[in-house]
Amino acid sequence: GAGVSQSPSNKVTEKGKDVELRCDPISGHTALYWYRQRLGQGLEFLIYFQGNSAPDKSGLPSDRFSAERTGESVSTLTIQRTQQEDSAVYLCASSLVWKQFFGPGTRLTVL
Amino acid sequence: SQQGEEDPQALSIQEGENATMNCSYKTSINNLQWYRQNSGRGLVHLILIRSNEREKHSGRLRVTLDTSKKSSSLLITASRAADTASYFCFSFGNEKLTFGTGTRLTIIP
Numbered sequence: 001g002a003g004v005s006q007s008p009s010n011k012v013t014e015k016g017k018d019v020e021l022r023c024d025p026i027s028g029h030t031a032l033y034w035y036r037q038r039l040g041q042g043l044e045f046l047i048y049f050q051g052n053s054a055p056d057k058s059g060l061p062s063d064r065f066s067a068e069r070t071g072e073s074v075s076t077l078t079i080q081r082t083q084q085e086d087s088a089v090y091l092c093a094s095s096l097v098w099k100q101f102f103g104p105g106t107r108l109t110v111l
Numbered sequence: 112s113q114q115g116e117e118d119p120q121a122l123s124i125q126e127g128e129n130a131t132m133n134c135s136y137k138t139s140i141n142n143l144q145w146y147r148q149n150s151g152r153g154l155v156h157l158i159l160i161r162s163n164e165r166e167k168h169s170g171r172l173r174v175t176l177d178t179s180k181k182s183s184s185l186l187i188t189a190s191r192a193a194d195t196a197s198y199f200c201f202s203f204g205n206e207k208l209t210f211g212t213g214t215r216l217t218i219i220p
Contacts, residue, residue: 004153033208042212043199091153098142098203102153 002026004103006092012109013082021077021106025094032075033100034067035091043091049075082110117200117211125219130187132214134200135180141203143176145185148197148213157185162204190218 005024013019025032034046045059049069060066064082069075079086087110093100116135124130136143142161146154160167160176160183167174173186183202187194195218201210 043210045208045210048208089152093154098144098159099156100144100146100154100201102146102155104153 004092004094004101006090006103006106008106009104010107010109012111014111015084016081018078018080019082019108021079021090021092021108023075023077023092023094023103025073025075025092026096026101028072029094029096029101030072031095031100032069033093033095034075034077035093036061036088037091037105038088046077046090079108082108084110086110117198117214119214120212121215121217123217123219124190126190126192128190130190130194130216130218132185132198132216134183134185134202134211136183136200136202136204136209137181138202138204138207138209140178140209143174143183143200143202145172145174145183146199146201148199149195154199157198187216190216192218192220194218 007022030051032049036044036046047067048056064080067077089105089107091102091105093102118133140162142159144159145157147157148154158169158172158174160174171188176183197213197215199210199213
């Protein structure tokens, strides 16, 4: 069956521009996670959606970052006024219970 | 989420040898999972161990869990070049997600 998909796979943008990253989770998965991974570094948790509960936004690094999820389907991560330090791979994962299924990630480069 | 810790941060071994990596966490957990990441992209789930389990096997993988020490280990036996990757542990407890910084494993042919 289809796994988690993310788009675009690569995004190059100029400093100060806004970007939107999309995640399509596995159908029926109630939980959705966003992570960031800078080059050569570990994972950073950004935000977690679980069903209709209020999202856990505790990992969002600044108010330039926001995310939305439509019901239990697609999610978008928006970064406003991008900075060079936002350059990273942004990973999305979905799960039904505990096991997370990761998408291939979006590589964001801010020039 | 809270950060756990993994050690070592990097490990290089000869093909055929066993690789052991460790993970520590801070709160009580429901379960702990290990994931593998190739080439800096998406992670792949390897194995899950529940808090009431002490050891679990899956193929060449053996996971142990010591809840008294809040630690887990992942053993990969008879390593192969394809095992070269980064390995992360994720723990779930009290509706909180904790994960480590990862161990970078390199298998030398």
